[in-house]
Structures are given as structure tokens and as C-alpha cells.
Amino acid sequence: MEAESKDKIVSIEKPELIAPPDWKPVIMGILCNWCSYAGSDLTGTSRTQYPPNIRIIRVPCSSRVDPWFIIKALQTTADGVLISGCHPGDCHYISGNYYARRRFLVTKELLKMVGFHGHRVQFSWVSAAEGAKFAQVVKKVTDDVVKLGPLHLYKKENFNR
């Protein structure tokens, strides 16, 4: 999903923003009920550990995710957003994850154009059997966002200019 090489637009975000010492990133996770939410439950059942920064919202299908949700999350509370659905071909609702993927790509391009770093919004496929993978995904997203620093500082820098 990271089509970084194709990027013509350079992020204006400054990764060197210095985060306050007590800062902990907030990741908004929106998971589909049948695969990724079940997968995240399996992560719990198998006691696989991951950083506690993600806040999970359950939706029936990744296709329910309105770009508005992503924007709203970045606008208000979250430093990063993770959307996760069923693997291609495995959608409980036949084809919903394909819509989600297309919609997500467009949204991400838009956000990058505005100046967000691509790592702030990520997408993954996690099936109901991939508890360990979910933990890895969360860890990666959290690490990426930690590297980028707090979103509100970035906003301050850019909106006050």
C-alpha cells in the first residue's frame, strides 16, 4: 500500500518535531467485524502483546469506513489511523474490502497532498486467523507514528505560519 516511490508530493511534515516527554501517540484503529476485529480478538486470546496506543472501533465491513472518519480522527484526536479489513477475496460481504481499498488510496493521496505523511494513515489486511500479524501491524503503525511525532505540534507549526 505504500506507493512511496511514486510520490511526487513531498510531505511538508517535519519528522524532527520534538515531542514532549510524556507524549504518547493515539492511533485510531477501524477494523471490520469479520476478519480484522476477530483477528484482534485472537491476538488477545493468544496473549500476543502490542503497544497500548491503539483505540479500536468496530465496523461491520471496511467498506463502511467513510473518508470523513479518517479526516475527523486526524482533526480531533488521533496521531495516526489504521484501517484493516479482510484479505482480498475473503470479504464477508463479498466485495466490500475492494471498495474500501480504492477509497482508502484516494483518501491517502488527498491527505498526502495536504501535507500529511503517508505513514499517518495505513491500511492492512488481517484475517480472523492472523492474531500475530495484527500485533505486528499495530506495532509497525505505532512505531511509524512515534517517529513522526505529535500531530498537534505539526498543526501548530503549519497553521500559525
Place this chain on the structure above:
Amino acid sequence: MKEVSYFPGCSAHGTSEEFDETVKMVMKTMDVEMEEIPDWNCCGATSAHTLSESLSYALPLRNLVLAEKLSNDTMTIPCASCYQRMKATKVHMDENPELAARINTAVVGEGNYEGKVAIKSMLQYCYEDMGLEAIKAKVTNPISGMKLACYYGCLLTRPKAITQFDSPEYPMSMDRIVEALGAKATPFDFKTECCGASFSISDTDIVLQLSGKILEMAKESGAHAIVVACPLCQSNLDMRQHDIEKKYHVKYDLPVFYLTQLMAIAFGFPKAKMMFAKHIIPVDSALAHIGEVIEEPKKPVKGKKAVQAESEVE
């Protein structure tokens, strides 16, 4: 004209000089220019990695860095052990950036490792880069009539994750090459069994036992000789053969050729240049089979025949 970097390793300049010589003949025939890595050092062999992990990567790494300074995209190595150490270093360095960063500090001054040179054993280079058809085209003196058991030993195709070449259990690349030379490769089940390797020096009995089994099965397969692509395999099977025969009261009389020796013969080089005098088991009886017609054994009497996949019409 193709160009390739060449890492001979210590045995090529010593015990397996005939390997080195014939590799050069083969490469010349195949229009490949070999460029020896300048100032190469020991690969670490079996000792380094039993002592220190870092050392076992650092020694080959220097050679890799030196190889990168040459303009060739491939480095070929005749010795199976050198090949194994170099390739293992490359695979681990490529897959593990932390290790790469740590080990890179050992070769400061020589340059930085970038991982741009492919590493291939001589066997792999012949099979993949030269190709069977090209080899076949250069054969002027086919060695037809010879029945050969191809012995790969443990390092040329294993472990699969490192070598990434041929099957780890039942490889066929060398068999195909000797067949391209006109010989017949016998079905040989012990082609990747252990020969005892460097126990040759510390515990010879183990080598006699293990190499003995390999010779027994090679003989059983109907082979006139064994073909190898590793100096240590050659020395164990050839040098220890008389001891094995004495210990187990058998007679094998199986000469052990390097693959490149047979290639050079097939390419028309005179036998005198092969340094056969260095062999313990005389090679003449095996080479005498060249030109014989091999009779295919008759199909066994029809019993409960296994069924072919295709359909047939009565």
C-alpha cells in the same frame, strides 16, 4: 565474452590444483574471462564459525567487498566450503541490516559492503549462467560410455535458505551437465550424504565409514567413476579409498573426477593436462569406457505394472 570474478580459495592453490586448472580451461572454452579477486583472504572455512560468529562473517565479508570493487556482477567459487561461507555471509548480511552494520565495521578501510555481487559455486555457474545447451555445443569429444555417479556433498545445495540452488536432497544439476557431455548419470541415492569432511584429519574412522557407504552405493548404481565439485569430497573419496577397501575388505576402484576435468576432456583438451597423476585411484580404467555403447537394461517382466497417468487405447 563474459566476465566473472573468481575466488579460488586455498585448496585450489594446493591440494586441488587440478580443479583450478581445469576450471580455467572450461572458462576459456566457454568464452568467460575470469578475474581473480586481488589480495583475497581465507574464507574462515569450518573453523571460524565454530569459534566466533562475527569472525565467520568478517573474513568472507572482506572478500565480498574486494569483489565489489571489480566491475563484475557475479563471483564464482570452485570450493564448496568457500562458496558456502561467502554465500552464507551474503544472505545473512542482506537479510539482517543490524548484522550488516556491525560486521561492516570489521572491514573499514576496504570499502562498504553493498551486496551487489551474486555468488555462485562453479557448479551453479556452469548450470545457470553457461547453460546446458551452450555446454553441449562446445563438446567435441563426448565422454559417452562413461557411467558416472554425481556426488554433490553437503554444501553445494544445502541449506536451501543459503544456497538457493537446486534441490537440497536430490539435486540433478551436475547429473544434467555430465549428460550434456555425453555420459550417463547413474541413479545415485547418496549424492548429498556426508563424506565425513574435515574429520578426515581428526577422526579418520568416521570418514572411512561414511565415505565407504558413499563408494558402496556409487558402485551399486553401476558407475565407473564418481564426479564431484568440491575439493574435500574429492580428497576423502579418492585419498581414503584404499584405507576403506582395506578396512571393509572390498574393492571399489572408483576414480573421483572433478566435474571440470570431465568437461575439459569433453571440450577436447588433452588428458595430459588434467593432472591425473595427482589422483590416488588411477583414472585410466574409467576413461577407457569412453566410446562404449551403453545397453539399456530390458524392462522388468510385466507384473503388476504401475499405471501411467495418460490414457491409452487398446
Place this chain on the structure above:
Amino acid sequence: MARVGVFVCFCGANIADFVDVPTVVEEAKKIRDVKFAIDYKYMCSDPGQQMIRDAIVQHRLTSIVVAACSPRMHEKTFRKALSDAGMNPYLLECANIREHSSWVHQKDKKGATDKAGDLVRMAVAKSIANEQLHEISVPVTKRALVIGGGIAGIQAALDIADARIPVTLVERSPSIGGRMSQLDETFPTLDCSQCILTPKMVDVASHPYIELIPYSEVIELDGYVGNYKAKIRKKASYVNFKTCTGCGACSQKCPVKVPNEYNMGIDKRKAIYTPFPQAVPNKPVIDAEHCTYLLKGKCGICAKVCEKGSIDYKMVDEVIEREIGAVVVATGYDLWDATPYEEYGVGRYKDIINSLEFERMVSANGPTGGVPVRPSDGKVPKTVVFIKCVGSRDKAKGIEFCSKICCMYTAKHAILLHHKVHDSRAYIFYMDIRAAGKGYEEFVNRAQVETGAVYLRGRVSKIYQKGDKLMVRGEDGQLGQEVEVEADLVVLATAVIPDKGNPALARLLGISYDKYGYLSEAHPKLRPVETAKAGIFLAGCTQAPKDIPETVAQASACAAKVCGLFAGDTIKKDPMVSTVSKEFCSGCQNCVKVCPYQAIVTEDIPLGHGAKEMRTVAKINEGVCQGCGSCVAICRSMAINLAGFTDPQIINEIVAI
């Protein structure tokens, strides 16, 4: 003004050990709309539910948040508690503080507690926007579809049909019977497989409530629980079953020979064939891939010898439709191809066979008349080596799981070998003997004592040929030394894998499957025969490796589930469906295009009050809607909302952190 009640569960120590529950309660109390918050040891227990019921009445709560385990676990339980207290059950929200917090942040109590607090806040915020919803009743078509005619499918079909519910049984091959029909005798009682199976097969064919469609495949499934529509492709058999008497003259005269699948390719069948003598239906089909007439237009012998004129070379595949209410999937298993075991010489040596091949050889109706022989030279083997766990329990080369049935059938093979070849000896290489089952351990003992089978605990490292023997080199772990057995025949108990078509079938049915291709049950312990999709059930080895008793039990369980589903005239459906606000709908019909269920149609309504001009708006059939929400996200005018997951609910959650 909302009045939310928050109930935080300790889940024994599961939550309380890693999340500071009292802090979570205190945090909850600080939220403006929370009027009541409390913790309890087990919220799902009866006293816990009673606390919720009491609080609803006492504190006049308008919505409830239970912070406990995953909603996938107990959402239904707590919803029921709400309705018992007279509250609409959909005013419940679950905060998943066990799977999503206490279990995954066990080394960070502060982090886990903060997160639990946030999850509660989010659930409270969402619950404020919750609306009263009511279950939807939909009519149900009382007919079941069973996919696969092995013992699982047969048992499920018979049990459902016995309850006087019509069943359509679809089988891919020309006859039902499946793998069980290939077996000789069955463990642990050694009763003949055919003898106990064929009566059931005949019952299927003659049952008034069963419609048997052999030689066909399900190609499409639309609809939803109680109201599925299946498309079934009947492959052209080129034989008119109505007039065919099954005399067999055509097969006798057919000149084309093809490896016989029923006998694992050990012998040959004809191009026009019945798979085996006891086949049901006992009518031949023409194998179009091999028939000379169909391929080249020459031959035609079968048509000439058929007295009834039943051969019809012009027959084409036919697609039929059935309206059904529930599906039982029973597609069975296959054996893993052991080619990756190169050190065994699989593929190079003819005298290495798999267990099903051995099974066919020792079977009385098998290709060798019940005597095992070496495929290479036809001799009867005296020393047979059985190797268990080939591909199973082998992460490196094969598959990680245990195939479950091999320990038992290998013991059976040792006994059968002894029965057929008295002076033979079996050597069995094994990792563990897993003989958990009624009479199973005794059966393995019998194999060891009665037949003198030599059990060697260890792996085989190599098989090589010496003369006409196969040398099997392995480890005897109990003696701690290497052993070599000179074998005449080697039988590999290769891993049991699901049917290759499973992933494609799963996609077609809209259910999920695991990494091996086994179809996934809804819950591994509590819902082992149901899938995540309502109305689709699993029986037999399509879900996991199983022996015959377990398969039959699961098939009967499927039948019970189907009968339960069909007990009333309607079934209840979740009210989480989309609705259109007509006043906002612009009529762009993007939602019609994205709906995977064709649940959205259009209707014309007056342009305004009393206006004569009409405009087109979307209309959602709530019986068909499955509640994915695709239409909601695509709607530009925000005219569609999905009950239970409305925009206000989700936005509330997002901003609540």
C-alpha cells in the same frame, strides 16, 4: 439528556490483573452522561446481569455500556439482560477491555488502564447515539442444500430429510459415497466400510425428501439465511439416466482406459464408467476428457451397444436453480502430495505408496483382490514399513497440524496386512501414538500384540534403493540409535488436507477458511458446526481432520441446526440494516451499484408535497440487506445510514478519546 450506566467486569483475574478496574470505574463516573458506574467480578454471570437489570430500573438508564470481553463473545448475553429489564437490547454497547486491553498489554498496567478508560469513553459516546432497534422477521424457505456426498453429507441429508425437510444433495463425482467408500475395514471395530455405508447410500437415493444431484457442482449462492438461491451446474453425463438400466454393457465394450480414481490410479477404468459396483446412482457417465468420440468424433461403440439408446453425445452442461434456506458443506479431504520429501525418494520409487493406495490394495473389492502387492514387480511384500506424520506436524516441509486419523488407520493397516499376508511384518515409524477415543488405545495394543507390528519411535531420514529392496533409514529414539529396515513396500501416512476446491467454494459461499484451506467454524468451542455466515454449516473433514464417528456426529449436529432454523415460519434477523432518508436522496444510485446483495432498488416519489412530478430515490429491502455499510460510505448526500453503525455513533466514538 442521556443517562448511561457503565458496568466494568473483572473477568476474574483476566481483566483485573492487568487493568486497574476501580480506576476505570472512577474515570467513567467523570463522564457527563454517565449516571451510574460499577464493577463486578463476573458481569456475564447471573448476579452480574441482575446488577444491570436492577440499575436500569433504579437509575432510569437510557443506554448501557458493558466493559468486559469482546462483543463477539457476550454481546448477545448482555442484550438479553437489557430486554429482560424492559429496555431495547440495542441500547447496549460493549467496550472490549479484555481482548483489546488486559490480554495484550500485560506488561503495562498504566497503559492498559488508560486504554480501558478510553474504550469506555468511546463506548459511552457511541451509546448516546444508539437508537432503539427491532429484530426483523424474514420468511424462510424450508429446503436444505448439502454439498458433498461423502459420509458427512449422507448423514446430514438423511437426518434432515427424516425430519421431513426437503434436501438437495449435490455431489461432484458420479456417485455418492466419498472417501469412506474407498476404505476396506474401519477402526476400531474392523467392520467393513462398504457394509455399513452402502445401505445409507441406498437410503439417500430412495428417500422421498432427498433430491440427489450427482455429477454436479454448486456454482453460485445468492441471498441470505432462510432465503438462499443456489445455482447448480449439472455436468453433462452423456447418458440419459431416465432410460439407462445400468446394465454395464457400455463400460465393458469401451476401448479407452483411464487411471481409476476410485482405486487411486492403481488400475484402470473405462471412459464410460460407474466409479464402483455399489455406486449410487448406479448409472455410468462419460468422461469427456478421455472419450474418443467426444474428442475426435470417432468410436461411438457405447452408443451402438446400448440397447436402450441412452447414450446422448450431444448432452451439454445444465444449470439449475434451487431456493433453499440453509447449506451444509461437507466437501471432505484429500491426501497431501509427499513430493517435497525428496530424501524419501517420493516419485522416484514405485514401491512407496500412500495410505489410500494401500487401503485400496487390501480392500476386497480393490484392484489387487485384497492382497497388497509391490507396484514395481507385482510381488507380495513381506516387510512393510509404515511412516506416520509425513507432511503432518512438520512445519519445515509440510503442514503444522496433526492429521489426527493416521495413528489409528496405520494400526489398522498393520492388522490388515497381517490378515492378508500371514508371514509379513509391519514396521511403523511414529512420533507419538495419538489414540484418544473409545476403544482406540486397545486397538493400537492389538496391532502391537496380535500382529507383532514393530513400533519404532523416531523419524525416517532417508529411503534408498538397494537391489529390489527399499532401505529405510531412521532413528529408534527409544534405543537412541540409527536403524535400517530392508523393506519391500513403504506406506506413507501423508497429511490429511482439505479439498483443493475449498478456498474457491468458501468465496462462493461467502464464508472464511484458514491458512490450510479448512473452512472456519464460527467459534472453535461453542459453535463448531456453524460458520460466521448464518445458515451455512460445516460437517466432516472440510472443517478439520476427523475420523468417521466424529464426522457422523458433526453431520447430525448440522442436521439439528438446520431443523432448528426451520422450526418456525420466519426467522429473526439482526436489525443492523441500512435505511434511506428519502428527503436527502439525490437519486444518483451509486448505492445500487456497490450493494453486493442487490438489496437496493429504486422507487419514484413525488417531488414535493402534493407535487405531480416524480423523482427517483433509493429503496432498501431490509430482508436482503446484510448490513455491510458500503452504501453508507458511498452516499454523497449522506442519505443512507446503517443502524447500529450510524455516522453519529462512529463520529462520537472518534472524538471521545
